[in-house]
Amino acid sequence: MSERPGTNPGPRSGRRSSPPAPPPSFRVIRAVFLTLLSGFVLLPVYVMVTSSLKPLQDVTGRFRWIPSGLTLRPYIDIWHTVPLARYFVNSLIVAGAATAASVVIAVFAAYAVSRHRFRGRRLFTVTVLSTQMFPGILFLLPLFLIFVNIGNATGIALYGSRGALILTYLTFSLPFSIWMLIGYFDSVPRDLDEAATVDGCGPIGALLRVVVPAAVPGIVAVAVYAFMTAWGEVLFASVMTNDTTRTLAVGLQGYSTQTDVYWNQIMAASLVVSIPVVAGFLLLQKYLVAGLTAGAVK
């Protein structure tokens, strides 16, 4: 239970070095199950990719497995039907800033918990983690009112601003990020940063020069997670943004409120907005899985 994996517990290890082949019955069932599951997983991906290349009449009439013709028009039109570029930039700013801030704050907090014994250490971890379990809807209404009222009282327009969204998203990924990083920092040998402290680095110097470099995979994992969280959030984005600050999560629905539903464009836009996160995720998947392992198996 309390086993911490090493610094790089990749998802690769099999369970035996040279396994005897499993019996045919097992292999048949495995093949059938995994094939069906792959089909289920891939179906929407197939629909997304093919429909995004279809002419409009293919997506308004009866569904076609094979497009009657391939066109790149949807990929050009998506930028005009709704101001997708603006939504994209908004999402990049919000998710990017929330990620950067979340990683920095989580590194400090996780370092404190991992390396110091202090009063309230356990209380802190439990409190922060338990905020994860509550429904977003619970603090959506009060937070909305807080932002509106701060705006009225001070003239700082928080409601509808990117800043408010960044602050909110940052706290969404923070608890889990801290949790994952505690696991990672614990696996960095303590002697290393104590040696650095003796050599004249302060505790912060030890953190930045020794612990952080040794925990890069964990930090990358946390960054991916924070970015995905901010990039995909819908509830707060739908309430806390206005026309100029709207993010992709809300903006994408613009294609379907028109009288004509441009499904080929919706699919093209969905694909385009998915590419940054899916590419990032698949590239850095190894780190995220390792980071999750460090936290989850605790």
Add this chain to the structure above:
Amino acid sequence: MSTGSRMFPKSARLRRSSLPYLLLLPALVLELLIHLVPMVMGILMSFRRLTQFFIRDWSRAPWTGRDNYELVLDVNRPVGEALLRSFLTTCLFTLLSVGLCWLLGTAAAVFMQESFRGRGLLRALFLVPYALPVYAAVITWAFMFQRDNGLVNHVLHDQLGLGGADHTFWLLGDNSFWALLTVSVWKGWPFAFLIVTAALQNIPGELYEAAALDGAGIWRQIHRITLPSVGAVNQVLVLVLFLWTFNDFNTPFVLFGKSAPEAADLVSLHIYQSSFVTWNFGTGSAMSVLLLLFLLLVTAGYLLVTTRGRRNEHV
């Protein structure tokens, strides 16, 4: 833990003892500001008549005592009846979704424990639903469930000839429950897969070798070694899946738009709707507080029962 602290002179030790709090401060302030303060405020709001006239200055909304709670809990009146129905729908939905996510995730992880050609690729593929932004994935499913031009009806009615020539409505009426469940499972099972896969890596290989020497076949090994070993992880996994699914707002919101059909009216969306469509934040807050109490009770009960169960097992 910090055995080195003895080497430090007293002033440095003092500085060091306040350091952890300084390091925690940003995280603490933000969590308090964005989560805990609003939560306390939400509880206060649930005792007020907070309609749109008071949104600019909520402190002037009149206190109403238990009125909001009496309103939302009175199952003989429309508000309470709708909330109860939404709550029961959410319970059934969560039960099925968590069960299926766990089943698919565990089965896939067990089947992929042993190395075979293409395993790495398959693993990456299985994580795609987890990596896709929720709205992009759910909008695609919404397209697939369209009555006239969707894939699902095309396959069921046109290609398999099931259910007659009339196309089914998937995003309206009772069928919407099954549409929502499908999307939820599609989106949720990879997380279970990920966590169980991680847990399986910690099982020592000698266990299997010993079992194989004893003549235990692969099914017996799975039954006797693999499944019991993921028990500890399951406790957290099922709880996390439960909380995520029960609170899920994004999936029904993107799938159905602002007003979900009754059969798929999950409680988060229901509260959102009763708050932002009618601008009555007081009753919305009362519903949120009740939801929170329910989740706290279930979580506490669950942890109590599962922890005790596990302790007994080990004795």
